Amino acid sequence: MPVTPLTDSKHLTIAIRRATAFPMRKPEHPGLLLQRCYLAPLQLTQSDLARMLGISRRRVNEIVNGQRAITADTALKLAQQFHTSPMFWLEKQQLWELYQALRSRSVRD
Numbered sequence: 001m002p003v004t005p006l007t008d009s010k011h012l013t014i015a016i017r018r019a020t021a022f023p024m025r026k027p028e029h030p031g032l033l034l035q036r037c038y039l040a041p042l043q044l045t046q047s048d049l050a051r052m053l054g055i056s057r058r059r060v061n062e063i064v065n066g067q068r069a070i071t072a073d074t075a076l077k078l079a080q081q082f083h084t085s086p087m088f089w090l091e092k093q094q095l096w097e098l099y100q101a102l103r104s105r106s107v108r109d
Contacts, residue, residue: 027099030070030092031063038082039064053077069093 028036039049046064050057055077062068070078075089 024099024102027092027095029066029096030089031066031068033092034078035064049081052081069097 038044039046044052046060047057050060053060053074055074059068059074063070063074070089070093072086072090075086075093078084078089079086
């Protein structure tokens with residue numbers, strides 16, 4: 001296998017250091033964004049949203065409370081319901097997960 005910046009551990013280490021060189025501001029969990037920008041302004045309850053998306057109320061509650069990730073399936077449903085793109089939701093989730101990973105990594109180091 002040829003050595004590329006993505007397979008060479010030295011390059012990967014450098015890339016990680018660059019990514020963490022500037023302190024990352026804590027992003028908003030996508031569930032909090034869902035509550036703040038969609039549910040509250042539209043006066044929707046978590047139960048309303050669960051019914052509209054065809055998912056359990058517990059799943060919505062866990063997402064809103066930051067205890068559950070937004071999956072690709074949920075992103076598709078949210079995008080259709082709120083006229084956004086699935087990538088909008090997945091990028092918010094990915095940013096949150098990256099922040100958590102960097103934070104836990106710095107605690108271990």
